[in-house]
Amino acid sequence: MAADDSISRQESADSHISRDDSRKYWAGVDATVSGMLGGLPHVSRVDIRGSRNFLAKLGVGSKPGQRVAASALEGGAGIGRVTEGLLLDGIATEVDVIEPIAKFTEGLRGRPGVRSIFNTGLEDWQPADGVQYDLIWIQWCVGHLTDAQLVLFLERCRLALNPGGLIVVKENNSTGGEDDFDQLDSAVTRQDDTLRHIFRDAGLRLVQVELQKGFQADLLPVRMYALKPAQ
Numbered sequence: 001m002a003a004d005d006s007i008s009r010q011e012s013a014d015s016h017i018s019r020d021d022s023r024k025y026w027a028g029v030d031a032t033v034s035g036m037l038g039g040l041p042h043v044s045r046v047d048i049r050g051s052r053n054f055l056a057k058l059g060v061g062s063k064p065g066q067r068v069a070a071s072a073l074e075g076g077a078g079i080g081r082v083t084e085g086l087l088l089d090g091i092a093t094e095v096d097v098i099e100p101i102a103k104f105t106e107g108l109r110g111r112p113g114v115r116s117i118f119n120t121g122l123e124d125w126q127p128a129d130g131v132q133y134d135l136i137w138i139q140w141c142v143g144h145l146t147d148a149q150l151v152l153f154l155e156r157c158r159l160a161l162n163p164g165g166l167i168v169v170k171e172n173n174s175t176g177g178e179d180d181f182d183q184l185d186s187a188v189t190r191q192d193d194t195l196r197h198i199f200r201d202a203g204l205r206l207v208q209v210e211l212q213k214g215f216q217a218d219l220l221p222v223r224m225y226a227l228k229p230a231q
């Protein structure tokens, strides 16, 4: 093994994350579904359908026998593609949103069901006093946090859950046997295994996991992880 190789292997992928670089990248992205999804807006319909089916299996929804989440939180919500397309469409009554790029959330202000908007990163977010959630949805954004930041954020989420509440993380998985850093948006794509370790470290247990079906073959695998407090 070359000397350079051994050095790069000692550095974890998340050590390269730069908050400034990722903020710069997202500030330059259009506030559109295409912008949110890297130029693949057609992925959204299949994505939302997969998420809705996943939640239905967990008993969340507005069909008979399911329960609607009175209070939900979405992490890294962007323009609210999921907020409005999934959560406020029969899944939750009121949604708080975390999103660091303020221009993305401008269109969400004052929309029915949208409660608080936190224009901050997940790593800096603190729950408002006395506000608890039945459902916390976090999709396609945790790669901007280091492993340590993600553990701490998920711990705060765990403590902000109502009894019986649920956290869902929906993310790409890397496939090459290691976590991958992407300079373009300064984010890490983690292996399934790394994410499971992080969930455990945050005091969460996996209650259901599912691979998103129906995406085009050249996309990375996407998993939905449903999590509850370990104790």
Ligand SMILES: C[S@@+](CC[C@H](N)C(=O)[O-])C[C@H]1O[C@@H](n2cnc3c(N)ncnc32)[C@H](O)[C@@H]1O
Pocket: 022, 023, 026, 036, 037, 075, 076, 077, 078, 079, 080, 081, 082, 098, 099, 100, 101, 104, 120, 121, 122, 123, 138, 139, 140, 141, 144, 145
């Ligand atoms: C790929 S988009 C996904 C948006 C939304 N979750 C969706 O599925 O449509 C990634 C989002 O993460 C946001 N983001 C970047 N850094 C973040 C951070 N540190 N905390 C929370 N969100 C972040 C970006 O601004 C962007 O809105």
